[in-house]
Amino acid sequence: MHAYPTDQARRLVRSRFPDALSAVLAGSTATGRATASSDLDIAVLIDDGGVTCRETIRFEERVVELFVHTRTGLLELFAADVASRRAVLQNMYASGLVLVDSHGEAGRARALAEADLREGPPALGPETVEEKRYGLTDALDDLTDASDAIERLAVAGYVVNAAADLLCDHHHAWIGGGKWLPRRLLEADPQRGAALLEGHHRLCGSGDPAVLISAALEVLDLVGGPLREGYRRTWHGTIDSVAAAR
Known part of the structure; x- marks a missing residue:
């Protein structure tokens, strides 16, 4: 297995998403909690017209969780995460390591995520x-x-x-x-x-x-x-x- 998961993540994004608007590596790898068997959690923003999806693959012997979304899909997923009171994707963008940032797209997504996190979850009725x-x-x-x-x-x-x-x-x-x-x-x-x-x-x-x-x-x-x-x-x-x- 390759020793540097951040480098692995960059190679994956380059090979699989060459036209990505942004890509962020999140999870234990980004926070310093990774082990040799930790998977890679990668959020990938693609242009509208693509498909918003979650997919698990194996790349260079490491399991990778891909969170792929268009701009519209990202807003929908942020809204769903707020409604669920979990903010999973917001935390990925707010604390992740930026791998790709085309024309400030990663920064804009992070700003939206941080705004949601500051606002907090909706109260239970x-x-x-x-x-x-x-x-x-x-x-x-x-x-x-x-x-x-x-x-x-x-x-x-x-x-x-x-x-x-x-x-x-x-x-x-x-x-x-x-x-x-x-x-x-x-x-x-x-x-x-x-x-x-x-x-x-x-x-x-x-x-x-x-x-x-x-x-x-x-x-x-x-x-x-x-x-x-x-x-x-x-x-x-x-x-x-x-x-x-x-």
Whole structure:
């Protein structure tokens, strides 16, 4: 495998996207967290008339995640990432290493990304917060009562995600999935985020849910407290039950 992933990324863009308007290398390689097996995350801006897509390839023995978009596609993807409250592509452009920059295109895309990041994600509506409070309260009851170790682990995963979602919304902070969940959680609230993660870690190691339950209850207290009796939803003709969402 070639030793320098940045050089690999440049060779890939030159060979596969010779007319690219801009290309940005993001992810662990750009932030200094890369390992020998890390993939390359590359955002490529192409002219309108091309195809906006995401594609995984292998180049010089390294896996590459390509995020290819036209100018119109980039704006649509930015809007979708804001709506999802994750800002994945915005973070790629804001923190990535510029590989190609034709006539300032990369700079313009970065400016748009940074503006979205400064604005922050849209707040969850009151009904959605209530729904998530009810779902988390119900899960904490299940976690308290769970005697099966496998079920306890499954419920604990839901508890961490639900509490993280509510905590990030409370702080008007972006959310994340996978490895980005703990990173975004700690950015949003270092103290409460760390308590949730430590509670989950302890439960996974010892099976004791007490610390996780306490941390999740603290999050619930920030957003109105546990919700059981009094919760009511009206059917709107779609499958939108809390049970289905879980």
